Every structure is written in structure tokens, then in C-alpha cells.
Amino acid sequence: xxxxxxxxxxxxxxxxxxxxxxxxxxxxxxxxxxxxxxxxxxxxxxxxxxxxxxxxxxxxxxxxxxxxxxxxxxxxxxxxxxxxxxxxxxxxxxxxxxxxxxxxxxxxxxxxxxxxxxxxxxxxxxxxxxxxxxxxxxxxxxxxxxxxxxxxxxxxxxxxxxxxxxxxxxxxxxxxxxxxxxxxxxxxxxxxxxxxxxxxxxxxxxxxxxxxxxxxxxxxxxxxxxxxxxxxxxxxxxxxxxxxxxxxxxxxxxxxxxxxxxxxxxxxxxxxxxxxxxxxxxxxxxxxxxxxxxxxxxxxxxxxxxxxxxxxxxxxxxxxxxxxxxxxxxxxxxxxxxxxxxxxxxxxxxxxxxxxxxxxxxxxxxxxxxxxxxxxxxxxxxxxxxxxxxxxxxxxxxxxxxxxxxxxxxxxxxxxxxxxxxxxxxxxxxxxxxxxxxxxxxxxxxxxxxxxxxxxxxxx
Amino acid sequence: xxxxxxxxxxxxxxxxxxxxxxxxxxxxxxxxxxxxxxxxxxxxxxxxxxxxxxxxxxxxxxxxxxxxxxxxxxxxxxxxxxxxxxxxxxxxxxxxxxxxxxxxxxxxxxxxxxxxxxxxxxxxxxxxxxxxxxxxxxxxxxxxxxxxxxxxxxxxxxxxxxxxxxxxxxxxxxxxxxxxx
Numbered sequence: 192x193x194x195x196x197x198x199x200x201x202x203x204x205x206x207x208x209x210x211x212x213x214x215x216x217x218x219x220x221x222x223x224x225x226x227x228x229x230x231x232x233x234x235x236x237x238x239x240x241x242x243x244x245x246x247x248x249x250x251x252x253x254x255x256x257x258x259x260x261x262x263x264x265x266x267x268x269x270x271x272x273x274x275x276x277x278x279x280x281x282x283x284x285x286x287x288x289x290x291x292x293x294x295x296x297x298x299x300x301x302x303x304x305x306x307x308x309x310x311x312x313x314x315x316x317x318x319x320x321x322x323x324x325x326x327x328x329x330x331x332x333x334x335x336x337x338x339x340x341x342x343x344x345x346x347x348x349x350x351x352x353x354x355x356x357x358x359x360x361x362x363x364x365x366x367x368x369x370x371x372x373x374x375x376x377x378x379x380x381x382x383x384x385x386x387x388x389x390x391x392x393x394x395x396x397x398x399x400x401x402x403x404x405x406x407x408x409x410x411x412x413x414x415x416x417x418x419x420x421x422x423x424x425x426x427x428x429x430x431x432x433x434x435x436x437x438x439x440x441x442x443x444x445x446x447x448x449x450x451x452x453x454x455x456x457x458x459x460x461x462x463x464x465x466x467x468x469x470x471x472x473x474x475x476x477x478x479x480x481x482x483x484x485x486x487x488x489x490x491x492x493x494x495x496x497x498x499x500x501x502x503x504x505x506x507x508x509x510x511x512x513x514x515x516x517x518x519x520x521x522x523x524x525x526x527x528x529x530x531x532x533x534x535x536x537x538x539x540x541x542x543x544x545x546x547x548x549x550x551x552x553x554x555x556x557x558x559x560x561x562x563x564x565x566x567x568x569x570x571x572x573x574x575x576x577x578x579x580x581x582x583x584x585x586x587x588x589x590x591x592x593x594x595x596x597x598x599x600x601x602x603x604x605x606x607x608x609x610x611x612x613x614x615x616x617x618x619x620x621x622x623x624x625x626x627x628x629x630x631x632x633x634x635x636x637x638x639x640x641x642x643x644x645x646x647x648x649x650x651x
Numbered sequence: 652x653x654x655x656x657x658x659x660x661x662x663x664x665x666x667x668x669x670x671x672x673x674x675x676x677x678x679x680x681x682x683x684x685x686x687x688x689x690x691x692x693x694x695x696x697x698x699x700x701x702x703x704x705x706x707x708x709x710x711x712x713x714x715x716x717x718x719x720x721x722x723x724x725x726x727x728x729x730x731x732x733x734x735x736x737x738x739x740x741x742x743x744x745x746x747x748x749x750x751x752x753x754x755x756x757x758x759x760x761x762x763x764x765x766x767x768x769x770x771x772x773x774x775x776x777x778x779x780x781x782x783x784x785x786x787x788x789x790x791x792x793x794x795x796x797x798x799x800x801x802x803x804x805x806x807x808x809x810x811x812x813x814x815x816x817x818x819x820x821x822x823x824x825x826x827x828x829x830x831x832x
């Protein structure tokens with residue numbers, strides 16, 4: 192702070208550091224591993240875990256009832272065959288994308304502020320992909336036959352239709368899940384070794400020891416490890432873009448009005464990152480408070496994430512504008528009619544709520560006071576999450592209820608099972624996060640040590 | 652010479668990454684070849700100090716990616732044009748642009764799997780036990796806040812007394828023998 196800027200500036204805002212000063216290798220190790228190894232389970236954790244576990248029970252009941260009765264318990268019908276299942280699928284998978292973006296793209300760009308948030312953002316990715324994958328699976332109606340979607344030499348001589356975006360989706364989402372898991376696990380190996388060496392109870396030593404696979408921090412190992420990690424980051428970056436592109440193809444390849452448009456891939460990817468960053472904020476703000484991690488997840492992180500939200504939100508706004516523009520410019524009467532339906536149809540209140548949540552409210556993030564106000568950011572992140580859910584609802588439901596022929600028009604209203612299943616996945620996601628912070632290091636300890644070396648100046 | 656059978660090497664402990672880098676450089680210039688540095692995080696400059704060669708992980712990843720991509724593409728070709736051809740309005744069986752998304756995903760999958768498993772295999776992991784874990788200070792600090800350098804007994808220049816004295820001269824805070832088991 193003592194160095195003055197080289198110009199006569201009237202008001203230079205000091206930039207918060209990515210790690211508060213005064214930390215050593217031992218102190219970051221102690222502080223992060225203490226959350227799992229020494230701290231007693233807090234009452235808040237037990238309450239939170241119980242609540243989310245209850246929601247998981249709701250999910251179990253909903254899925255069991257679905258399997259017993261069939262997809263008719265949902266509000267889906269003809270023409271709206273997709274309903275909540277696909278809305279939720281796209282919403283969850285989009286949320287996952289910020290985790291990969293933070294861990295891979297910001298790593299390639301050498302952004303130091305990613306270090307303390309990448310681990311739990313990656314965990315968030317995995318749990319979100321798990322929730323996302325559940326929906327198409329149960330939406331098939333016969334989830335025990337889902338293996339039909341994978342190519343295997345069946346006695347019927349059948350093979351998947353590789354020209355179908357739905358099969359692309361199977362490959363994109365399963366590859367994404369696998370690569371995210373690998374990336375997360377590779378990042379965890381050194382920290383698991385730390386846990387192995389620091390845990391006192393024998394069962395924990397054995398479990399962490401098995402997971403750490405005998406990692407001992409050898410320089411030759413680090414040498415190869417860094418190559419592998421860099422390569423994984425380089426592979427995950429185009430992967431994350433491809434996954435949401437393929438998800439958007441599920442819509443864009445079809446000829447349904449409002450879906451058949453070339454803006455979908457970039458606008459879906461931007462929307463995914465937008466909602467993902469909102470979810471990272473939703474998780475980071477309570478997490479840093481509950482476990483006193485304000486030294487590691489600083490104001491700098493929160494503000495940077497707010498800026499990313501603002502930027503991707505503007506791309507999304509451009510996408511909305513472009514959808515409108517193209518339907519008017521094309522002169523296609525079906526597209527024009529669909530746009531009218533968005534503004535004046537039976538679901539127009541969803542569309543206006545979407546504009547309010549995703550475009551208008553986030554403009555407050557231009558103001559620095561809002562970006563650095565933690566409660567405001569938290570509320571903003573919830574609003575954006577809601578807005579992104581509404582976006583998928585508008586895309587799926589409004590288009591399907593206003594197809595080409597009036598005889599094919601219809602309505603959709605969700606049933607209690609639709610809401611119960613969705614709430615159940617929210618519970619599953621949050622419960623997995625609760626478990627994660629109690630059994631694994633929520634912040635990468637090895638990378639924090641690296642940051643200590645770079646910032647505190649072990650160099651004289 | 653007979654200590655080789657039950658001695659793995661001699662290990663020195665350092666407080667900072669800079670000391671470890673210097674120690675690695677000096678150990679190398681003293682003629683030792685079979686030695687290894689240990690750090691709780693990837694230390695920039697350590698690979699250079701130890702004169703580590705480029706590793707094979709990128710090549711393995713490339714091969715895995717190519718195998719995944721080519722295998723994925725030709726598998727789709729085989730399925731769509733040979734095993735289960737569907738004539739849809741006379742469109743070509745080998746409709747290759749439609750095969751690109753899956754080809755891309757399988758390229759990434761093949762590359763990522765081979766990067767991770769290649770890295771683990773080259774590192775000889777999983778290996779739950781290692782002689783260095785017999786050293787109490789190593790298992791307590793190597794994965795948290797201290798830096799270690801171990802000269803192994805298989806180094807032709809190794810001698811327990813001389814190597815230990817050499818390491819002591821490098822500002823090591825502790826030097827101890829590593830027992831093999």
C-alpha cells in the first residue's frame with residue numbers, strides 16, 4: 192500500500208489482496224485443514240444438513256412415485272413434452288459451468304484470484320452435473336433402460352442415432368462429468384496427502400491415505416503433475432464451451448419457433464457462466480462467514496465475480512435482444528407470433544420477470560458500493576439464479592405451447608411432483624455441499640501455499 | 652557398502668523453498684544424480700535446479716486424444732454406414748458433420764483420461780507406502796510446511812556419513828537417515 196501510483200490520481204481505490212497478509216505455509220495448512228480435521232461439527236451444520244437431507248427424502252419419494260406411476264404425474268403433456276425436467280436439466284448444467292470456468296479458464300489466464308474459490312466451485316460443478324443428469328434420466332420414463340442411449344453391441348443389433356442432438360448430449364454430459372471429476376480429483380491429491388499426514392484417527396488416516404495414493408510431494412511427481420493439470424485445464428476449457436453448445440443444439444437443431452436460431456450456442460454458454468457465477472456467490476458468501484475464511488475469500492473475489500456476472504449478463508441481454516430482432520427481421524410469421532406470445536401471451540409474466548431478474552436488476556452491479564456490499568451481492572445472486580431458471584422456462588414452455596398449427600397449441604402447468612422433484616435436487620445439491628466442506632478441503636491448500644510464496648515474498 | 656541393503660538414503664529438511672532450490676543445485680553440482688526434492692506445493696524453479704527433463708505426459712495425452720477422436724469418428728462411421736445404415740430421404744450414410752460433436756467429446760475424454768492415468772502411472776502411484784514415510788518429521792511436515800531433499804543410497808557417490816555431512820552444510824535444519832523396509 193505504500194507504493195504510490197505513478198500518476199497524480201485523485202481517488203485510487205485500493206485493490207483488496209487475494210489473500211490477507213501475514214499467512215505462512217503452516218497457517219494456511221492449519222486453517223483450511225482445521226475445518227475438517229479439528230473443528231467440532233457445529234450446530235448450524237447439523238441443522239443445515241438435516242434440512243437438506245429432508246429435501247433429499249422428498250426427492251427420493253418423488254422419483255419412487257415417478258417410477259411407480261410414470262411421467263404422467265408431472266404436468267407434461269402433448270405438446271409440452273419437455274416441461275420442468277428439461278428446464279431443470281439446462282439450469283443445473285449451466286450452473287456447473289462456472290466451476291469449470293474458474294478452475295480451467297482462469298488457470299490458463301493465470302488469474303491468482305481463482306485459487307481460493309476453485310476447489311468448491313469444482314465441487315459445485317460435480318454436484319450440479321449430478322442433479323442435471325438425473326433429469327433426462329428420469330424423464331425417459333423408463334430410467335432402467337437408459338443404457339439404450341450408449342452404443343453397445345446389443346442382441347437386437349440396434350445402434351444409437353449419432354445424428355441426433357440428444358445422443359450428442361449423452362456424450363457431452365457424460366464426458367463433462369468424467370473430466371470434471373478427474374480435474375477435481377487431480378487437484379485434491381496433494382491436499383488428501385496433507386489430510387493423511389495430519390489426521391489423528393486411524394480410520395481417517397486409512398481413508399485419506401488410500402485416496403492420496405501415496406502422494407509425497409516429490410519434485411519429479413510435481414513436474415508431471417503440473418503438466419497433467421495444465422493439460423486438463425486446456426482440455427476442460429473447450430469442453431465447457433462444447434457442452435453448453437450441445438445443450439443448446441437440443442433446441443437449435445429443432446425447427447420449433449423460438450428455438451431454431453444460430454444465436455443459441457454463444458448465448459447459452461454466456462447464460463451458463465452467468466448463472467454459475469451467481470451460484471458460486473450464493474455458496475461462497477455463507478461459506479466464508481461460517482468457517483471464518485474471509486482471509487482467503489476476500490472482497491476481491493466477490494467483486495471480481497460480480498464483474499463477471501455483469502459482463503456475462505450483458506451478453507445474455509444481447510442474446511435476448513437478438514432473439515427479438517431476428518424474429519422481427521426474419522418476417523417469419525411463426526417466429527413473429529412467438530415473440531408476441533412472449534410479450535402478451537399467457538406466460539408473459541414469466542417473460543417480464545425474466546427481464547427484471549436477468550437484465551434490469553444486475554445493472555446495479557455497475558455501482559461499486561453494490562459490488563462490495565455482501566448482503567446485496569447475495570440477494571443479487573439469488574435473483575440471477577431465479578432469472579436463469581425463468582429463461583429456460585420461457586424457452587421450453589412458450590415455444591412448445593405455440594407451435595405452428597393452432598390445433599397443436601396447448602398449456603402447461605406444473606404439478607406438485609414437478610416442484611417436489613426440483614426442490615429435491617436443490618436439497619441434494621446443498622446436502623452434497625454440506626458433506627463436502629466437512630470431509631474434504633474446501634480450498635486448495637497446495638495452491639494457497641504457492642500463493643503465500645508468491646505474495647508474502649519468501650524471496651528477500 | 653553394506654548399508655545399502657537397509658538404508659534408503661539420507662534426508663535433509665529445509666525451511667524455505669529458496670533453500671531447497673539452492674540445495675538441489677548444489678547437490679547436483681556435487682555430482683549426485685540419484686536424489687529427490689520434496690515440497691508441499693509445486694516450487695517454481697525446482698525442476699530447473701534439478702535439471703529435470705521434459706516429461707512424457709503431454710505425448711501420452713496427445714496419443715490418448717488422437718485415439719479417442721479417430722476411434723470415435725470411425726466408430727460412428729461404422730455404426731451409421733455399415734452396422735445400422737438408415738436411409739433417410741436418400742441422405743448420405745457418412746453424414747460426417749453430424750458426427751463432429753461426439754468426435755470432439757471423445758477426443759477430450761481420451762486425452763483427459765490418458766493425461767491423468769498417464770501421470771499417475773509415470774509417477775508410480777498409487778504406492779501407499781514409501782521408505783521416506785518412516786522418517787517422522789517427513790510424514791509430519793512434507794505435505795504441509797517444510798521442504799526436503801533426499802540423497803538415495805543407490806547413488807554411486809552415496810555414503811551415509813559423507814552425504815549426511817554434505818547435506819548438513821546446506822543449511823538444513825535436520826538431517827536424518829532413511830531406513831528401507
